[in-house]
Amino acid sequence: MPPRRRGLATAAAAALLLSGCGGLDSDAVEKVATTFADHGTDAATRCQLLAENTLTSLVEDAGTACEEAIGDLPIGTGTPTAVEVWGEEAQVKLTDDTLFLTRTSSGWKVMAAACRPKAEEQPYDCQVEGS
Amino acid sequence: MRRFFSQNSLSLAFGGLFLLTLVGQAVSGVAAFNDQRLADGLEQISLLRYVTSSAFGVDVMENWQSEYLQFFLYILGTVWLIQLGSSESKKPGETGIETDKEQKVGRYATKDSPAWASAGGWRTSLFSRSLGLVMGTLFLLTWTASAISGWAAFNDEQLMSLEDPVTLLGYLAQGDFWSRTLQNWQSEMLAVGSMVIFSVYLRQRGSPESKPVGTPHAATGMTG
Incomplete structure (x- = not known):
């Protein structure tokens, strides 16, 4: 391999390692986000895609089962425009929402949804999030 | 064995x-x-x-970079700077890169000198600076690794707090990067400075890092 290509390959490998095997993770994250944001997906499946802490908060706040509450939440239905994966966490920007995901032993789960940006360098204001 | x-x-x-x-x-x-x-x-x-993970990576790299910086600066600094009475210092009047004869290079190389000390040209020139060059290169590499892994760890934390990730340049402008860097640099400078001064007045019998116990405080550049 010519030196320049070898350098590029090394940089690409480092970037992949740092982003947690980037491409593979991005695909998995985008798939979970798309399924979760598709309101045609059955409620039980969407609830299974929530992180445990987020699911608990949602049920406590709604005072009813997740399957009954999730359809009423202002979660976006748009298509993904950007996916960022950094270590154990990820962010998917949809055309009409921003989702935050976390890596778990059973795959990527949504830890926050229905998020609107506040001021710059401030956390998003999310209607669905863990306590 | x-x-x-x-x-x-x-x-x-x-x-x-x-x-x-x-x-x-x-x-x-x-x-x-x-x-x-x-x-x-x-x-x-x-x-x-x-x-x-990047979290472990940055914790390791931020320390490594400062250690290599410390030795790089110390190796170069002791060529030109002196501390009277310190076992870590040259004697006054000996500062600088010294003569070929004192350094045993080129035609002054001995039979058992390393080959590149007697080779002359770029090889002797490179070998004469190899310790500082390697330390300096390792510093730059580990500092770069510290910046990149710190950036990744910072962005993981950003997402955890439901904030947008930042670009590498954005991270380099953050307090996190400079706090990690400078807290390590200051401790290394303190350690080196302490060693230089302590070695004037204190002794450790048998250690080449110390003057012989009975050596006067004013004696410079002696090791036991």
């Missing part, structure tokens, strides 16, 4: 201590990392996942 161990005991002992403490850092680091994740309601991660 026994002879090999006794003749290399200093490197082997520090190599072993390095590995033991690195393992200790990994084990205690994953515990602290998981405590934080538990408090944030997130799933804990395995030791293997932790040691390949």
Whole structure:
């Protein structure tokens, strides 16, 4: 391999390692986000895609089962425009929402949804999030 | 084999201590990392996942870079700067890169000098600076690794707090990067400065890092 290509390959490998095997993770994250944001997906499946802490908060706040509450939440239905994966966490920007995901032993789960940006360098204001 | 161990005991002992403490850092680091994740309601991660994470990477690299910077500056600084009475310093009047005769290079090289000390040209020139060059290069590499792994760890934390990730340039403008860098640099400068001054007035019998016990405080550049 010519030196320049070898350098590029090394940089690409480092970037992949740092982003947690980037491409593979991005695909998995985008798939979970798309399924979760598709309101045609059955409620039980969407609830299974929530992180445990987020699911608990949602049920406590709604005072009813997740399957009954999730359809009423202002979660976006748009298509993904950007996916960022950094270590154990990820962010998917949809055309009409921003989702935050976390890596778990059973795959990527949504830890926050229905998020609107506040001021710059401030956390998003999310209607669905863990306590 | 026994002879090999006794003749290399200093490197082997520090190599072993390095590995033991690195393992200790990994084990205690994953515990602290998981405590934080538990408090944030997130799933804990395995030791293997932790040691390949940017969080562990930046904690290791931020320390390595400062160690290599310390030795790089010390190696170069002691060519030109002196401290009267210190075993770490040259004597006054000996500053600078010295003559070829004093350095045993080129035609002054001896039979057992390294080949590149007598080769002349770029090889002698390069070999004459190889220690500083390697330390300086390692510093730049580990500082770069510290910046990149720090950026990745910072963005993981940003997402954990439901904030947008930042670009590499954005990270380099953050307090996190400079705080990690400067807290390590200041401790290294303190350690070197302390060693230079302490070696004027204090002794450690038998150590080449110290003057012989009975040597006057004013004697410079002597080792025991």
